[in-house]
Amino acid sequence: MTLAPGPSASGLVPCPACARPLSPAATSCPECGHPMRAAATATPCHACAAPATTRCQGCGTFSCAQHLQRIYVWHGKGGANELRCATCFASAEASKRWSVVLGVIAVTVVLIVMLWIFTSAKQRKAEAPDRPWPTYPLPPK
Ligand SMILES: [Zn+2]
Numbered sequence: 001m002t003l004a005p006g007p008s009a010s011g012l013v014p015c016p017a018c019a020r021p022l023s024p025a026a027t028s029c030p031e032c033g034h035p036m037r038a039a040a041t042a043t044p045c046h047a048c049a050a051p052a053t054t055r056c057q058g059c060g061t062f063s064c065a066q067h068l069q070r071i072y073v074w075h076g077k078g079g080a081n082e083l084r085c086a087t088c089f090a091s092a093e094a095s096k097r098w099s100v101v102l103g104v105i106a107v108t109v110v111l112i113v114m115l116w117i118f119t120s121a122k123q124r125k126a127e128a129p130d131r132p133w134p135t136y137p138l139p140p141k
C-alpha cells in the first residue's frame with residue numbers, strides 16, 4: 001500500500017513531514033506535530049484574507065502590500081514617507097490638509113501685520129516729518 005500525497009477531494013492538504021491529510025486551518029500536524037507554519041505565523045491583512053507582509057507605520061496593524069498607502073507625513077521637524085492603513089492614511093491626509101489651512105492663516109496674519117506696520121509708519125511719518133540728522137563738529141586733527 002502506498003500513501004499518495006497530494007490535494008484530496010475534501011480540500012485537505014498533506015502534512016509536509018508525514019503526508020497525513022490535514023485541514024488547511026490546522027496549526028500543527030496531529031500525527032507528527034509538524035508545525036504548519038503558514039497557518040501558525042501568518043497574520044491576515046486587516047482588509048483582506050491575504051497573509052500580511054507588512055505593517056501600518058501609523059498604528060502597527062498587519063496588512064498586505066496592496067492595503068497600505070504611501071503618504072508623506074511630518075513629524076515636527078522633517079518628514080518621511082510612510083506606509084499607512086486606510087484609517088491612518090485618512091487621518092494623515094486630514095492633518096496635512098489642516099497644516100495647509102494653518103499655513104495659509106499664518107501667512108495671511110503676517111501679511112496683515114506687515115501692512116499694518118507699513119501704514120502706521122507712513123502715518124507717523126506724515127504727522128512728524130523727518131528731522132535732519134544732527135550735525136556734530138568734526139574732531140580737531
Ligand atoms: Zn505530520
Ligand SMILES: [Zn+2]
Nearest residue numbers: 045048064067
Ligand atoms: Zn489586504
Ligand SMILES: [Zn+2]
Nearest residue numbers: 056059085088
Ligand atoms: Zn494604521
